[in-house]
Amino acid sequence: LQSVCDQLVEAMRHANGAGIAAPQVGISDRIFVVHGTGSNPRYPYKPAIPLTVFINPEIQVVDSTQFDLIEGCLSVPGFRGQVRRHLAVRVTARHPDGSAFEVHASGHAAGTMQHENDHLNGVLFPDIAAPGPFGPDALMTWAAFDEHYAPVFLPVAMALRDAHPEPWRLVETERCTKRPKLVKQGEVICAELTWTGSKFERDICIAVDDQGRIGSVGPRQEGAVITRALSGKALVPGLVNSHSHAFQRGLRGRGEVYPKGEGESSFWTWRQEMYKLVERLDADKFFDMTRQCFVEMRMSGITTVGEFHYFHHDSEVSYRFDELVVKAAREAGIRIVLLNAFYEFGGFNATPLNPSQQRFKTNNFDEFWSQMDKLAGLIDSSRGEALGVVAHSMRAVDLPTIQKLHQEATARGMVFHMHLEEQPKEVEDCKASLGMTPMAALMKSIVVDSKFTAVHCTHSSAEDLKRFIGSGGNVCICPLTEGNLADGIFEHMQLCQGQVCLGTDCNARIDMLEEMRLLEYGQRLKYLKRGVCATTAGEENLAQHLLACATINGARSLNVDAGAIQPGNWADFAVINLSSPAVSGYDEASLLGAAIFGASTEGVIEGTCVGGRWQN
Numbered sequence: 001l002q003s004v005c006d007q008l009v010e011a012m013r014h015a016n017g018a019g020i021a022a023p024q025v026g027i028s029d030r031i032f033v034v035h036g037t038g039s040n041p042r043y044p045y046k047p048a049i050p051l052t053v054f055i056n057p058e059i060q061v062v063d064s065t066q067f068d069l070i071e072g073c074l075s076v077p078g079f080r081g082q083v084r085r086h087l088a089v090r091v092t093a094r095h096p097d098g099s100a101f102e103v104h105a106s107g108h109a110a111g112t113m114q115h116e117n118d119h120l121n122g123v124l125f126p127d128i129a130a131p132g133p134f135g136p137d138a139l140m141t142w143a144a145f146d147e148h149y150a151p152v153f154l155p156v157a158m159a160l161r162d163a164h165p166e167p168w169r170l171v172e173t174e175r176c177t178k179r180p181k182l183v184k185q186g187e188v189i190c191a192e193l194t195w196t197g198s199k200f201e202r203d204i205c206i207a208v209d210d211q212g213r214i215g216s217v218g219p220r221q222e223g224a225v226i227t228r229a230l231s232g233k234a235l236v237p238g239l240v241n242s243h244s245h246a247f248q249r250g251l252r253g254r255g256e257v258y259p260k261g262e263g264e265s266s267f268w269t270w271r272q273e274m275y276k277l278v279e280r281l282d283a284d285k286f287f288d289m290t291r292q293c294f295v296e297m298r299m300s301g302i303t304t305v306g307e308f309h310y311f312h313h314d315s316e317v318s319y320r321f322d323e324l325v326v327k328a329a330r331e332a333g334i335r336i337v338l339l340n341a342f343y344e345f346g347g348f349n350a351t352p353l354n355p356s357q358q359r360f361k362t363n364n365f366d367e368f369w370s371q372m373d374k375l376a377g378l379i380d381s382s383r384g385e386a387l388g389v390v391a392h393s394m395r396a397v398d399l400p401t402i403q404k405l406h407q408e409a410t411a412r413g414m415v416f417h418m419h420l421e422e423q424p425k426e427v428e429d430c431k432a433s434l435g436m437t438p439m440a441a442l443m444k445s446i447v448v449d450s451k452f453t454a455v456h457c458t459h460s461s462a463e464d465l466k467r468f469i470g471s472g473g474n475v476c477i478c479p480l481t482e483g484n485l486a487d488g489i490f491e492h493m494q495l496c497q498g499q500v501c502l503g504t505d506c507n508a509r510i511d512m513l514e515e516m517r518l519l520e521y522g523q524r525l526k527y528l529k530r531g532v533c534a535t536t537a538g539e540e541n542l543a544q545h546l547l548a549c550a551t552i553n554g555a556r557s558l559n560v561d562a563g564a565i566q567p568g569n570w571a572d573f574a575v576i577n578l579s580s581p582a583v584s585g586y587d588e589a590s591l592l593g594a595a596i597f598g599a600s601t602e603g604v605i606e607g608t609c610v611g612g613r614w615q616n
Helices: 002-016 107-120 140-162 248-249 267-280 283-299 318-332 356-359 365-376 399-411 424-434 437-446 462-470 479-484 512-527 544-547 552-558 591-598
Strands: 019-023 031-037 050-073 078-094 100-106 138-141 168-172 187-195 200-208 215-218 230-237 239-244 302-309 335-342 384-389 415-420 452-456 474-477 500-503 573-577 606-610 613-616
Touching: 002 019, 002 031, 002 050, 002 318, 019 107, 031 107, 050 100, 050 107, 050 140, 050 437, 078 107, 078 140, 100 107, 107 140, 138 140, 187 415, 200 356, 215 479, 215 500, 230 613, 239 283, 239 452, 239 474, 239 500, 239 552, 248 267, 248 283, 267 356, 283 302, 283 318, 302 318, 302 384, 302 552, 302 606, 318 335, 318 365, 335 365, 365 384, 365 399, 384 399, 399 437, 415 437, 424 437, 462 474, 500 512, 500 544, 500 552, 512 591, 544 552, 544 591, 591 613
Parallel strands: 187 230, 239 302, 302 335, 335 384, 384 415, 415 452, 452 474, 474 500
Antiparallel strands: 019 031, 031 050, 050 078, 078 100, 078 138, 100 168, 187 200, 200 215, 230 573, 573 606, 606 613
């Protein structure tokens, strides 16, 4: 039963629906689920309704007054229809645990309940649709609705919502002490080896609760019931990717031909290739590319991604791509922290955006936060999803706006990310415009803390970086991208005090083992020493330090409960196949180093778990 309920919830969320019934997914049970976020883009007029599963519901009309609606349905894609519904209903049902409850619903909430209950009786909205007050058609396409019916219907629908400020009241019976959490049942996991923070240990049991979080971690006890035994496998924390532009996956293999006589290639010439990609991507292509990128991340052991998202607009619909990014992450099964970007200018001194950059544009501060409020309705905190704030860069956002954005982000408890000092030209242009480096200007303008992450800092001065790190800020380094784009090597690991996280950035290659490896190898090439990343942080175990950059430090940057296998964190794991040739000859002390310095994720990562949801 719980599995059926989980399937329904997943299907509803995937389609961004307001409800779903078992027959819609080929299940004959009398079960339906409703959930209203209060800001669903498909139905913006529908109120917030708690996620609730109804087992064997019985519906009773308590106010026979009827009102007119234009409904849609996941089972009738592409169409909407005019129907009439009763104004208020009472529904009795049972929770998945068998306890009884009832709901009193009015207005749109009552309409949703009647719609879902119709499914259980074999009725779809086209069966009862008829011409009504909003126009002559009983049924219409979504496009026809948007063009001809929405201007008449939406004001009426919003007025109905306002007329029922408390459209939902749930009453538990005496036999129910608390509502069950509508997520998968917990389990007890025991792998051959588990990374417990500083070493691999054998026969460690991890109890995962029904919310997808770790309940306990400890040695296997005699008589313990193991529900998932992972023989021949090692568990490490799910990897955290702190910085990604998923759509740039579409550039892989492009721009790697360098004709004679066309001058030197650099970050700035690569950027022209990126603009060409932007011009080619419509909504479908953008979604497919973004989803592909997230699928590759999950397959490589990444369980959380900070998606630094600035490509907002379809050629016709503003901010259409924001929703698509969240949808792509859901389909891939990866947790997303959507780092939504403000992007206003094409360079310092309020340089206008070029034509390709128009699809990145944010018009003003109020518009940005209005869109953030809409996105908040799409974010599912029960999965650990979250929103963060981005000022794309100092060349794209002026200092007064950066100050206002950071102030509002701080007030809302959101993380704040920003590209900083990736290229020498950026530093020189900022000096010419503001009389100081970007980092110096930033530190002068805002109060940096642990929720601020500066991405790259490739050309930051030691003095500026020392102040930034001392204030608690994080530095995100993306070694593979910085190598691909010829940005340079980050030079100041000795100043970072363990506050470095990692990102895949342009996603030309998605492999966090390689990111860890190149982070250290870059330092060796620069300083002609080995073990630089560990020794400059005052640590001895280099592999442990590099794994922390890809887990604990990334979780800190994104402010998620992840990065370590410990109680209270999300049950996020990457599974290492101990039979992989790349780690053959390992022992507990050398396994992590063998994986980081001798393997690719394709060769050793066999599966992942995100919030208790497994995928091979």
